Amino acid sequence: MRGASGLEGQQTFAKRVQFSSPFLPYLFLAPQLAIIFVFFYWPSVQAIQSSFYLEDPFGFGATFVGMSNYTDVLKSTEYLGIAQFTAIFTALVAFFALSIGLLLAIKADGVIRGNAAYKTLLIWVYAIAPPVAGLIGMMFFNQHIGPLVEFARWFGWDIKVGLDYSDTAFAMIVVSVWKQIPYNFIFFLSGLQGIPVSVREAAALDCRSEFRRFWTVILPLLAPTAFFLLIINVTYALFDTFGVIDVMVKDKAANNPITLVYKVYMDGFRGSDLGGSSAQSVILMLVVLVLTVFQFRFIERRVHYN
């Protein structure tokens, strides 16, 4: 195995040239590691720790309660209802944001004249912060003055955001999807433009159906982009829609739908129940962990990176 050992030798040699001290690379990594530690690991460990305690809000005393914060939460029908809504909400937001983003990207990719203007129009929405998007959405869906509410009334649909559970859910999904489409659009478009023209031309010669060409050639080539966006969109729907939800329910969840992360905020930040809220964030961390493992193990297998 001369070749293999030769390669090894080269690698160690390369390292020795770049870093004279073995500590130097760690030094360079230190700022990044420090940030990760301070802003991620430390709070995570604290959350796990306080999830086993019932703590007085002002920090005068904490009682160890074992798993009871977890059992309290998981026994609560309200919490399970919120978890169910979160799952549906995440699936719908990710599905519509991805598919509409892809559709627009394909259409924009086909445009030859004026495509810069078209792209810019689709992209600028991404610059809007989620709470602002929520605010705009709220105005569209306002019970008293919302143009979308007026529009729906023509069809006999009386939308009542903030009052009716499913109407509010509908509005939240529409605004969240609308907010995420531009992001997906940018990535899909650049993915599409990365597909070599020769491949497309060859495909066009082999197959006349544009639809079949898309399924068999374009989509598999887009798969790495799509997989990346799937993870981003799921994370977005789970966490980044917080601002949209906050504006839509106006600090009063009442019987409007909310997601798990909003419940953590309500109980911890607003309700001063640190133990219960910590238990919920740990549960949420576990959910995300499981979801990520699932995505990488079962979906990524179908993705080809060359």
Next chain:
Amino acid sequence: MFKTISLAALALAFSTTTSLAATDITWWHGMAGRNGEVINEVALKFNAAQSACALTPVSKGTYEEALASGIAAFRAGEQPNILQVFDAGAATIINAKGAVIPAEDLITKAGYGFDRNAFIDGVRHFYADAEGKFVGMPFNSSAPIMYINDEALKKAGVEAPKTWEEFEAIAPKLKEAGFIPLVQSQLTWQFTENFFSRNNIQFATNNNGYDSVVDTKLNVTDPNLEMMFEKLKAWKDQGYFAFYGAGWNDNQKVFEEGKAALWIGSSGSFGGLQKTATMPFSATFLPYWGAINGAGTNSFIGGAALFAMSGKSDEENKCVADFFEFLTSPEVQYFYHKSTGYVAITKAAYALAEKDGYYKEKPIAEVGIKQLLLPAGEWSKGYRLGFYPQIREIMEREYGRIFSGEATVKDALETIEREGNELLARFAKTAG
């Protein structure tokens, strides 16, 4: 942890806005808009009135956000001198023994006299401990009152109702005249907490929670409250009552636009309503049920109080005491009362406003204070319930379900009682 760090940084940033030689004190509050501006004016008046102390007010967003920021800052050792805490958060801060210096102790230590009887009755108990000692200094106090669209009542040819029975009698006429007879803006405050006080019914065990946090239980399945919500639901179905959700403004807007005849709002809404209402309006007391024994007593206050946080130097505490003394002076109270619509909290300030002829000019401004001055009942002094902001959220959710037909009144109230009692038991563990 991240929150504590960032809040501490924020607190540090604010503490650098110092002025010369004077002792600096900070005041975190949860008021925005016009009410926030008035707070700045009050602080300017205090700073101009003396030279030993410099007060900096800082708006922390909503009431809930102010409380959360105060708690986080306290844990980081960067608490402000004064924290404004709203009615529902009172139990959280009062039960945290050692987080605050009781206002009464602070004031007497600074050498001022303190007379509990100088405060009007509805205000005196809410932020006090079971013995009546003031823990918080009542600041902006309000009562839920009923605003009246004068044009609507005239058109329907009816008088404003004093009781809910009278309302039932006039509601069909108001509807016929083309108005929504009744809207309200906060069911938890107006149709639960103050339903108990106005009708003199016990809200929770342990003397409404004042005596102890241990084994405190809600009484929201009281048949009278059930009757109230059955009525509201029936009125909604008949078109006598409309509900636009838990948002305050969604409901107020209908009244401002002159579409509703009666609106239950806050006496503190008066200042803003003068600018937004499109029709002439007046106000009267929150109605009660003539059929309930003991009904017609005063209501508890809503609003917020100021708490002097512990862990500060003697000079700073002296300044806080000076400020509390300044704040409760009749002149400052009268100024605040006039600028915001919140009630005057001392009898002397009320007398001053009366003497000045303010109520002749603006009779609505007196409605809230008069309601707080009504004879007190056994159960109308206040309540002290832990994790109460969360309990309010449960109520809001269940009341929404009642009106959307997802839950019956009985089931909804039972859910509130069950989940609320669980939270109270959890709170007893944290505070015990």
